[in-house]
Amino acid sequence: MRRPKSRTVRKKHKEDEFQEIELLNGWIESQKPESGFNPLSLDPLQSKSPLGRIVDPRSGVVSFSRYAGARKFYELPISKRTKNGLEEGGFKKMTDIQVASLPHALCGRDILGAAKTGSGKTLAFVIPVLEKLYRERWGPEDGVGSIVISPTRELAGQLFDVLKSVGKYHNFSAGLLIGGRKGVDTEKERVNELNILVCTPGRLLQHMDETPNFDCSQLQVLVLDEADRILDIGFKKTLNAIVSQLPKCRQTMLFSATQTKSVQDLARLSLKDPEYLSVHEEAVTATPNRLQQTAMIVPLDQKLDMLWSFIKSHLRSKILVFLSSCKEVKFVFEAFKKLRPGIPLKCLHGRMNQEKRMGIYSQFCGSHSVLFSTDVASRGLDFNKAVDWVVQVDCPEDVASYIHRVGRTARYLSGGRSVLFLMPSEMKMLEKLQAAKIPIQFIKANSKRLQPVSGLLSALLVKYPDMQHLAQRAFITYLRSIHIQKDKEVFDVMKLPIDEYSASLGLPMTPKVRFLNQKWKSKMESEKSSFLESEIFDRENESVMPKEELLVEDVKDNKVDKDFLLKDGTQDVGEQNTSEIGDTMPATRVLKKKKLKISVHRPLGTRVVFDEEGNTQTPFAMLGDKKSGNVLLDQDKKDEFYKKMRAELKQVDKEDKLLERQRLREKRLKQKMKRKKGREEEEDEDDLSGSEGESDANRKRKRSKVYFHGDSDDGETEENKADAGFNADSVSLAEQEELALKLLNSMQS
Numbered sequence: 221m222r223r224p225k226s227r228t229v230r231k232k233h234k235e236d237e238f239q240e241i242e243l244l245n246g247w248i249e250s251q252k253p254e255s256g257f258n259p260l261s262l263d264p265l266q267s268k269s270p271l272g273r274i275v276d277p278r279s280g281v282v283s284f285s286r287y288a289g290a291r292k293f294y295e296l297p298i299s300k301r302t303k304n305g306l307e308e309g310g311f312k313k314m315t316d317i318q319v320a321s322l323p324h325a326l327c328g329r330d331i332l333g334a335a336k337t338g339s340g341k342t343l344a345f346v347i348p349v350l351e352k353l354y355r356e357r358w359g360p361e362d363g364v365g366s367i368v369i370s371p372t373r374e375l376a377g378q379l380f381d382v383l384k385s386v387g388k389y390h391n392f393s394a395g396l397l398i399g400g401r402k403g404v405d406t407e408k409e410r411v412n413e414l415n416i417l418v419c420t421p422g423r424l425l426q427h428m429d430e431t432p433n434f435d436c437s438q439l440q441v442l443v444l445d446e447a448d449r450i451l452d453i454g455f456k457k458t459l460n461a462i463v464s465q466l467p468k469c470r471q472t473m474l475f476s477a478t479q480t481k482s483v484q485d486l487a488r489l490s491l492k493d494p495e496y497l498s499v500h501e502e503a504v505t506a507t508p509n510r511l512q513q514t515a516m517i518v519p520l521d522q523k524l525d526m527l528w529s530f531i532k533s534h535l536r537s538k539i540l541v542f543l544s545s546c547k548e549v550k551f552v553f554e555a556f557k558k559l560r561p562g563i564p565l566k567c568l569h570g571r572m573n574q575e576k577r578m579g580i581y582s583q584f585c586g587s588h589s590v591l592f593s594t595d596v597a598s599r600g601l602d603f604n605k606a607v608d609w610v611v612q613v614d615c616p617e618d619v620a621s622y623i624h625r626v627g628r629t630a631r632y633l634s635g636g637r638s639v640l641f642l643m644p645s646e647m648k649m650l651e652k653l654q655a656a657k658i659p660i661q662f663i664k665a666n667s668k669r670l671q672p673v674s675g676l677l678s679a680l681l682v683k684y685p686d687m688q689h690l691a692q693r694a695f696i697t698y699l700r701s702i703h704i705q706k707d708k709e710v711f712d713v714m715k716l717p718i719d720e721y722s723a724s725l726g727l728p729m730t731p732k733v734r735f736l737n738q739k740w741k742s743k744m745e746s747e748k749s750s751f752l753e754s755e756i757f758d759r760e761n762e763s764v765m766p767k768e769e770l771l772v773e774d775v776k777d778n779k780v781d782k783d784f785l786l787k788d789g790t791q792d793v794g795e796q797n798t799s800e801i802g803d804t805m806p807a808t809r810v811l812k813k814k815k816l817k818i819s820v821h822r823p824l825g826t827r828v829v830f831d832e833e834g835n836t837q838t839p840f841a842m843l844g845d846k847k848s849g850n851v852l853l854d855q856d857k858k859d860e861f862y863k864k865m866r867a868e869l870k871q872v873d874k875e876d877k878l879l880e881r882q883r884l885r886e887k888r889l890k891q892k893m894k895r896k897k898g899r900e901e902e903e904d905e906d907d908l909s910g911s912e913g914e915s916d917a918n919r920k921r922k923r924s925k926v927y928f929h930g931d932s933d934d935g936e937t938e939e940n941k942a943d944a945g946f947n948a949d950s951v952s953l954a955e956q957e958e959l960a961l962k963l964l965n966s967m968q969s
């Protein structure tokens with residue numbers, strides 16, 4: 221047991237601390253680098269030159285050593301405590317971003333730091349955070365002095381570990397505030413005593429809103445790691461609310477491998493003349509030099525075959541696989557696990573509970589295995605033992621996202637490899653990556669080594685009915701993820717061979733995709749609107765375009781895609797794919813009958829009759845004796861006429877009622893679907909974002925119902941039943957009339 225320090229020892233420590241702080245302040249102030257200057261351009265210090273405070277023995281003049289341009293941590297004006305923490309962590313030489321940014325950050329300037337992935341940005345802000353509070357003699361009674369915000373919980377956890385390790389000789393209290401953990405009430409009790417908060421935006425705002433007396437008014441330093449992500453639209457409201465509660469007078473540091481320069485973003489954070497330090501801006505490549513990057517064409521329906529083959533041939537590697545949605549991750553993980561590839565499999569996505577997420581993250585840090593993940597693992601994570609391969613099965617949404625994903629390998633001094641699967645319709649992405657200084661090599665997939673897995677998946681889906689549901693959800697969320705992508709040059713859901721894709725997941729039937737249906741319909745309508753409007757809605761006119769012709773027309777439209785693909789130089793795989801596109805007119809898109817619209821303003825119960833000269837006559841005039849000019853009516857004819865009219869009126873009346881019922885039902889259904897669509901979109905958006913915060917709230921929300929047409933009972937929901945009703949109701953008018961007539965006849969007989 222350590223003996224309590226005596227009062228004198230404590231006093232001595234305090235005095236030493238005070239002197240050190242004085243020295244550090246003097247050193248920092250006197251040797252401040254000029255604003256706008258990049259310390260990397262300075263020569264390193266001579267190894268034997270004196271450091272810190274230098275007193276000229278003859279004149280007694282006090283000066284300080286230069287710290288801008290320092291290449292080693294001990295040459296910096298930082299406390300002994302931090303130096304000890306760094307040394308124990310094995311950190312001696314600084315990386316480029318640390319050399320460039322630390323001198324500016326230590327003198328309290330706002331920083332915009334950009335450097336390649338894995339280049340050591342974390343220490344570039346952790347050190348100034350510790351040093352600022354140390355020099356301010358921050359204590360427990362001073363409350364929150366620094367806040368570090370990260371977009372994901374895993375990254376926040378990792379930053380917290382670095383802070384704990386480098387700051388282990390300091391006396392600050394630090395807390396990790398991330399969503400999804402049960403202990404929010406315990407956090408609330410302690411959060412006011414913490415000096416440094418490492419948090420995700422959602423949880424920080426939760427404390428700002430809910431924790432009594434939570435006070436950040438004394439905040440000294442705010443850090444946004446992966447700043448561009450935190451500043452983007454997904455976190456906009458949360459971040460604005462957080463910043464509105466922080467004092468304006470503070471130091472703010474933003475770091476990312478893909479930094480924002482948007483004046484608007486910077487204004488939102490009230491940065492004061494920030495130092496923009498982009499150490500790799502002049503570099504030939506935007507990604508780490510030791511990273512070997514490849515891309516290959518893989519048609520959508522062969523992605524799983526390719527992934528399976530890849531895993532089977534890399535059983536001794538550590539592989540990180542990116543897919544676009546939680547549902548896809550779940551399905552591929554569960555399915556491949558059942559097929560036992562011979563390497564441990566793991567999965568990580570935003571809808572898992574927090575303990576499990578953290579557990580998976582640390583397990584993957586340790587061993588060789590395959591981790592299927594959404595973009596929740598794409599930023600910042602530094603898996604201890606190097607990742608050998610990053611496999612992007614689904615195309616990243618943009619260049620920045622690609623850079624962050626591949627950045628999970630080849631970190632610091634280690635090497636790594638990555639492969640990107642691109643569909644023929646996504647080839648534009650390759651151009652974009654190459655234009656952004658990413659040295660990506662285009663290779664041809666070796667189809668001979670492809671091990672098809674779709675057959676095995678079909679068998680799995682039969683054996684495990686739950687899997688069918690997962691496959692259906694994966695199918696729909698993937699299509700939705702493509703549908704909602706902003707970059708329409710790369711992502712076009714209408715070009716996807718959806719039937720083949722569905723079959724490749726082992727599904728016996730293509731699930732019904734409502735949003736695709738609507739998109740397809742609106743495409744058809746816009747292209748043929750004038751024709752359709754005059755023809756298809758004209759009930760009286762029998763020359764309505766037959767459905768088959770519509771189908772042929774649409775297939776012809778897809779021929780445009782085919783030409784486009786061939787022009788793009790993707791002949792070998794493209795050819796195969798174009799035929800797929802042509803053939804893949806999803807049943808759900810075309811076979812749905814076009815409802816016939818009937819003008820409700822059509823005059824009912826009145827009939828205008830024309831004579832041979834084209835003059836109008838009253839209906840009864842027909843019954844008159846035209847030859848004699850006598851308009852007296854024949855009684856039999858009159859009776860016959862009335863009978864006929866009664867029948868006609870009844871029929872029309874019946875028809876009206878049917879139409880009215882149908883209209884009301886459609887109206888109700890539309891409202892219901894609108895509500896459901898809202899709920900499902902929320903769920904799927906969360907599903908795709910994979911970021912923290914939202915997932916927690918979403919778990920509380922009701923799971924939205926599914927809309928599939930599968931032959932499994934599992935997929936059959938209320939909505940399906942409503943759908944079935946809807947389809948039954950949308951029988952053609954001719955059928956309705958027939959029905960009405962039958963009813964009428966039965967009434968009369």
Ligand SMILES: Nc1ncnc2c1ncn2[C@@H]1O[C@H](COP(=O)(O)OP(=O)(O)OP(=O)(O)O)[C@@H](O)[C@H]1O
Pocket residue numbers: 310311312313314315318335336337338339340341342343476477599600601602627628631632
């Ligand atoms: N000066 C250093 N000396 C030795 N290792 C370092 C140094 N700085 C950082 N590292 C190591 O380099 C790795 C990457 O660092 P870090 O996670 O900070 O990179 P990053 O630039 O933040 O990456 P990303 O952009 O992906 O978030 C870590 O394992 C870290 O321990």
